[in-house]
Each structure stands twice: as structure tokens, then as C-alpha cells.
Amino acid sequence: MILVTGATGQFGSKVVEHLIKKGVNPYEISVLVRDVTKATSLKEKGIQIKEGDYTDHSSMVQAFQGLDKLLLVSSNNREAIENRTAHHKNAIKAATEVGVKHIVYTSFVRKPGFEDSAIADFQNSHVETEKYLKESGVSYTILQNGIYTEMILAFLGDKVADTKTILFPAGEGKASWVLREELAEAAAHVLITKDHINKTYTLTNTESVDFTSIAQNISEVLGEKIDYKSPDINEFKTTLEKAGVPEIYIGMFTMWSTALKQQTMDKEDNTLSTFLDRKPTSVSQFIEKVYS
Known part of the structure; x- marks a missing residue:
């Protein structure tokens, strides 16, 4: 079973679409959404809908039961950056507690010296999350999206x-x-293919x-x-x-x-081209x- 968080959002919804296009049975996909009324189209496809959010630990513990893989789509909280980090850690903690086998996390591209950039706080949220994920003991794949x-x-x-x-x-x-659509396609590829255990990928053009x-x-x-x-x-x-x-x-x-x-x-990279089997x-x- 694969679970995608943020599945009614612009990224998560595209990942679900690509999973189905790549042959995954909708009944083998579940999603975590904050508002089930926005997930009607997903439910009609046979996808399991789990209600919860990153601030509600117990809802994630319940939603993550029996998962093989979790796609943790990074939080888009528009308030303090620290909120995003806390959201990610809550999700990873819940996944660890219930024995999720593998977590794929959507991070962000970074280069040496990012600490001095205008988006340093945003970057540090991802750095902290990646560190927490690596120390959790769960196998992981980190997608540093452009x-x-x-x-x-x-x-x-x-x-x-x-x-x-x-x-x-x-x-x-x-x-x-890089197109959001193609990053979502790459995430779907990673979720259903092998040899991604404990790897970090730069996904840019x-x-x-x-x-x-x-x-x-x-x-x-x-x-x-x-x-x-x-x-x-x-x-x-x-x-x-x-x-x-x-x-x-x-x-x-x-x-x-x-x-x-x-x-x-x-930061230019060819990994996305490999995952898509074409140029971005x-x-x-x-x-x-x-x-x-």
C-alpha cells in the first residue's frame, strides 16, 4: 500500500494520477487529506481516503497503519517556517511508530552556501527534516526538487x-x-521502482x-x-x-x-531525465x- 499526503494539492494529486497511469491499482493507493469533501474524485476511482493533517499526530498514526511506502509531500503552511518543520517531524514520527517501511520526502534543491541565501530559513526547514528522517531508522528517499x-x-x-x-x-x-507535473511523475516513478533505498536525488532541469x-x-x-x-x-x-x-x-x-x-x-542535473526517460x-x- 502506498499513501500520498497532500493528495488534493497541486503536487500530490498529480502523483496519484501518475501512479495510476503507471499501472498501480487505485485500491493499492491511499491518501491523507484534511478535507474529505475535496477528495470525492479520488474516492470514486477506488482510492482509500484517510482524513488527517500534519498537526494531528493521532490522525496520522491511524492513517499510516499497514503502509509499505509513504510519500511525504512537504508542508505548504504559509505561517512560520518552523511550522513546516514541525509538520514534517510529526509525520515521520507517526510513520516510525506504526512501522511504515519506506518514506519518500519532497525536499528542495540546494547548493553549498545556501545558509547565506535569501531563502535560508526555507532551506533549513528541509535540512532539519532530512536529518530527522535519516535518524528515524526508516528507509528513505529524498527528492530535492528544483x-x-x-x-x-x-x-x-x-x-x-x-x-x-x-x-x-x-x-x-x-x-x-522544472515543471511540477514532471516532478510528480518522477515521484511516482520512485515509489514504484527499486534501488532508491536511502538515496538523495537532485531533480532539476x-x-x-x-x-x-x-x-x-x-x-x-x-x-x-x-x-x-x-x-x-x-x-x-x-x-x-x-x-x-x-x-x-x-x-x-x-x-x-x-x-x-x-x-x-x-543546479543542473540529469537524474530527472533518467526517471522520466526523456528530457524535461x-x-x-x-x-x-x-x-x-
């Missing part, structure tokens, strides 16, 4: 075609962007791309010049404030743009699909 290609659209905003300008303070920073290249890609698709401007971070904040962007999003945009500028996520979707392919 930044989602889909995030590019959030960083660009929806006015690029109108303004002909990308305004984002990432400088010349590159990232090895084979080429890192900056926003200058992204602007060029959009220009080619639209047939008109798109400029990329990387303003001072304070100027960028002021611009967003005047535009009425909520503070929580301003903080997110500035944090991730700074991390990109620091070259925190430009490139940024240019993604841009063409979105803007054509």
Missing part, C-alpha cells in the same frame, strides 16, 4: 504582453526550472535559465520585443506597494528574486505553450 517552472508566471505577472516589460529584481540569476532568456523566449512567441528590467529591490517593493500588491506577496517576490539573483537554484520540458517550450 523550483517550479510554473512560478515564472507568478513572477512575471499577467501584464507582460501589454507592458512589453518584465520587472523583476533577479539580476542575471539563473535557475534550473539540464539547463539553467535567467530572465533575460525568458524575455527573449516571450519575444519570439509574441513576435515583439519584451524587455527585462531588474530594478533595485527597494524600488521594486515601492512599485508593488503602489500597485496595491498584498504585503505577503511582496515579501515572497522579494525573497525569491533575491535568491535567484544569488544563484541559489542554478524546457523553459522555452513552456513559454511557447503559455504565450502562443
Whole structure:
């Protein structure tokens, strides 16, 4: 039996889809969800629905009974980063107590020196979780996923075609962007194949791309010049404030743009290509699909 946490979310739901596509019987899949009313479509497929969440230890103890493999999808809690770490540890503790045989954990890509980056707290949450998992005694696989290609659209905003300008303070920073969909497919692959015991994988694209290249890609698709401007971070904040962007999003945009500028996520790797048995979707392919 395989259990996927966060199965009504954008990542977990895709993992379930790929497990079924790869031939896993839906009756051999269970999911942990906070709201069972959102899992109707999964239940109709024959998937076992377990209600619980990362803050409720007893609910996870009950849900994890009899599992061979657990896909622990990292928490997306938007409050304090420490909450995420606590959530992950709660899940690992519960899995250990009931004898889950193997845990696959979705972590995040990192490079040497990440401690000084703008996303250091976010990274440290994963570092602490990985350490706790390794010390738990349960066999594990850690998937250090790259930044989602889909995030590019959030960083660009929806006015690029109108303004002909990308305004984002990432400088010349590159990232090895990868589709959430393909990371979910890779997670499904790891769950149903062998030789992944106690291994850590970097799952990123084979080429890192900056926003200058992204602007060029959009220009080619639209047939008109798109400029990329990387303003001072304070100027960028002021611009967003005047535009009425909520503070929580301003903080997110500035944090991730700074991390990109620091070259925190430009780690290229071929492992994802191996798991997919094809090259991952490139940024240019993604841009063409979105803007054509």
C-alpha cells in the first residue's frame, strides 16, 4: 500500500494520477487529506481516503497503519517556517511508530552556501527534516526538487504582453526550472521502482535559465520585443506597494528574486531525465505553450 499526503494539492494529486497511469491499482493507493469533501474524485476511482493533517499526530498514526511506502509531500503552511518543520517531524514520527517501511520526502534543491541565501530559513526547514528522517531508522528517499517552472508566471505577472516589460529584481540569476507535473511523475516513478533505498536525488532541469532568456523566449512567441528590467529591490517593493500588491506577496517576490539573483537554484542535473526517460520540458517550450 502506498499513501500520498497532500493528495488534493497541486503536487500530490498529480502523483496519484501518475501512479495510476503507471499501472498501480487505485485500491493499492491511499491518501491523507484534511478535507474529505475535496477528495470525492479520488474516492470514486477506488482510492482509500484517510482524513488527517500534519498537526494531528493521532490522525496520522491511524492513517499510516499497514503502509509499505509513504510519500511525504512537504508542508505548504504559509505561517512560520518552523511550522513546516514541525509538520514534517510529526509525520515521520507517526510513520516510525506504526512501522511504515519506506518514506519518500519532497525536499528542495540546494547548493553549498545556501545558509547565506535569501531563502535560508526555507532551506533549513528541509535540512532539519532530512536529518530527522535519516535518524528515524526508516528507509528513505529524498527528492530535492528544483523550483517550479510554473512560478515564472507568478513572477512575471499577467501584464507582460501589454507592458512589453518584465520587472523583476533577479539580476542575471539563473535557475534550473522544472515543471511540477514532471516532478510528480518522477515521484511516482520512485515509489514504484527499486534501488532508491536511502538515496538523495537532485531533480532539476539540464539547463539553467535567467530572465533575460525568458524575455527573449516571450519575444519570439509574441513576435515583439519584451524587455527585462531588474530594478533595485527597494524600488521594486515601492512599485508593488503602489500597485496595491498584498504585503505577503511582496515579501515572497522579494525573497525569491533575491535568491535567484544569488544563484541559489542554478543546479543542473540529469537524474530527472533518467526517471522520466526523456528530457524535461524546457523553459522555452513552456513559454511557447503559455504565450502562443
